[in-house]
Amino acid sequence: MSDLDPRLRERLTAYRNDVVTQVAGPGPDQARHVLRRRRRMTAVAVAAAAVVLVVAPVVANAALRGDQNRPVPAESVEPTAPSTSAPPTPPPTGSPTPTPSANAPAAPDGRISRAQLLAARIDLPNWPSGMSAGGCTTSDVRLQTDTTDTYVSMLTDDAFEHGDVDGDEAAETIAIVACRYGEASAKQVVAFDRDLDGRIVTVGRVVRTGDGFDDIRAVDINRNGSVEVRVADIVPCCGTPAYLQREQVRTYRWDGQRFSQTDGPTTFGKDPRLTDLRMTMTHKLVDVPGADTRRKLTLVFTVTNAGPVDAAQVAFHSIEGGERAGGDWSRCDPEPGPSADHPSCLLPGVPVGESRRYTFVQLVPGKPGPDAITPRFRVFHCDAQDRSWPDLKRNDNEVPSPLRF
Known part of the structure; x- marks a missing residue:
């Protein structure tokens, strides 16, 4: 440097002194400055690592699900205050709550036609006791008509x-099936359905005869699914006129296992149209003067109406075996309509609580023949239409003849 121009040396010396004063040398201040910078760098690195740890599982799960809506990294993170609300209740463990499934099979249509039911083999509920033993089968039955x-x-x-x-x-289908045991038949109201394979199956019996009544007249299904059955106390057959029949409507419902009655009367009770007639008899037998071997028999019947119904007319039966010879024969109707059960005589009746006397005179053989019998005389209540009605107590409106004819 000694060969440098003195002026140049002065300028280099001044420049070096100026630069040295601007450069911080090692010392406490410089050490604190470096430490603060390192701490800031460490905090940034830790925050970056936390973001990676949070975002990485979300992105990985989305990739595993094949989720097309992958999360997008946030551009900035705003600090949020910790929530003070309770965490949501986790769902209960175990089997999932059943929900209506669109895949569940629909109940089969149980609408069955008459021809389809006749063509099928079915099982029937039990018949009343004795009917099955007689031959009314219940298993694998092919119904007839x-x-x-x-x-x-x-x-x-x-x-x-239906x-x-x-x-x-x-x-479902409701039908009435029957099994004949004479002039009358036992009956059942039966519910039929189809299974998932379309076969006809028996749901159960709604009701049958023998359960407090003897006939089934009709059935109907209400909108709420209950079954109305019109039943009758007697069967109009075997000489029994139809007008004697009483009817009731009883309602039944399915409870999941069987049909049970839910409405309507359960018994018929006494027939309010009937009354109790009571009859006693006196008689007188005398010989006929002359060569006639016959004798005159006078029968006097006292009829009392014990109630509860007025008897518009009374009919006498079985006054036979002789020739009419006087008394009330002249004022009775000897040939009333067939519904009056063909009485021998039809006369004005007896109000409740009152009595009437009826006299019949006949000529009868002097000696009974080999075929003679001891007839019984009966009295019956008849209405204004000549229709005969049963008596509430039959034993006290019947008396035997005093002699054989």
């Missing part, structure tokens, strides 16, 4: 009814 055979299960002519009686939102 228009038959007069006895102890054969048959389908009646009554109309079918409706949802078991609550499965599909219709």
Whole structure:
């Protein structure tokens, strides 16, 4: 440097002195400055690592699910205050709560036609005791129709009814089946349905005869699924006139296992149309003067009406075996209508609580023949239409003849 121009040396010296004064040398201040810078760098690195730890599982789970809506990294992170609300209750463990499934099979349509039921083999509920032993079968039955055979299960002519009686939102079929045991038949109201394979199956018996009544007249299904059955106390057959029959409507519902009565009367009780007639008799037998071998028999019947119904007319039966010879024969109707059960005489009746006397005179043989019998005389209540009605106590409106004819 000694060969440098003195002026140049002065300028280099001044420049070096100026630069040295601007450069911080090692010392406490410089050490604190470096430490603060390192701490800031460490904090930034830790925050970056935390963001990576949070975002990485979300991105990974989205990739595993094949989720097309992958999360986008946030551009900035704003600090949030910790939540003070309680965490949501986790769902209960175990089997999931059942929900209506669109895949569940719908209940089959149980609408069955008459022809379909006749063509199928079915199982029937039990018949009243003694009917099955007589031949009214219940297993694998092929129903018949228009038959007069006895102890054969048959389908009646009554109309079918269709409706949802078991609550499965599909219709079932209600029909009346019968089994003849003579002039009359036992009957059942039976509910039929189809299984998932379309086969006809028996749901159950709604009701049958023998349960406090002897005939089933009709059935109907209400909108709520209950079954109304019109029943009758007697069967109009075998010489029993139809006007004697009383009817009731009883309601039954399916409870999941069987049909039970839910409405309507449960018994018929006494027939309010009937009354109690009571009869006593006196007689007088005398010989007929002359060569006639016959004798005169005078019968006097006292009839009392013990109630509770006025008897518009009374009918006498079985006053036979002789020739009419006087008394009330002249004022009685000897040939009333056939509904009066062909009485021997029909006369004005007896109000409740009163008595009437009726006299009949006959000529009868002097000696009974080999075929003679001891007849019994009966009195019956008849209405104004000449219709004969049973008596509430038959034993006290009947008396035997005093002699054989």
